[in-house]
Amino acid sequence: SQELEQSPQSLIVQEGKNLTINCTSSKTLYGLYWYKQKYGEGLIFLMMLQKGGEEKSHEKITAKLDEKKQQSSLHITASQPSHAGIYLCGADTTNAGKSTFGDGTTLTVKP
């Protein structure tokens, strides 16, 4: 079974709207990462969260980690077409750095 579940699988929003993507782990998290990927390209590092309750922001993107629930959320405020892409959560489920990934959330932002 999938260790990291992302929801929703895909999302279409109007430009300017806010949105949230969720990531839930079935195992203990040693670190939670968010990446963005354009189709067929490499992953662009967005943020890393390590401690329960930790929240980080970069421009209009905010990520939070709920360690007890083994969940993370990624929130985009006032979405823009440049936010479109595939958002992947990844996690270290061992303390030796082996990372697993969710299957991604495809975000489309309509102008």
Place this chain on the structure above:
Amino acid sequence: DAGVTQSPTHLIKTRGQQVTLRCSPKSGHDTVSWYQQALGQGPQFIFQYYEEEERQRGNFPDRFSGHQFPNYSSELNVNALLLGDSALYLCASSLRQTKYFGPGTRLTVL
């Protein structure tokens, strides 16, 4: 800083052939991990190299092997290619925890 680089960008092989993919890590990074990403899925961990040794391995057969050189660059070798090996192969380098990914090599097996 060039970031993580991978070569080649695209590759077409036939079943049964062997392939070698290359990765140069971000400057100062000593750990290299390889991932396979099938269409519509998240990356799957193949293995990780540190100090020229395979440190961890995912659920991939022995047809997948690798190497890390003294300058921390790495190669991924796949023998006896199968149609199912067609995927985007991603290399990630790290110094501590955060992994930075290269642009990937798109392998097509015909």
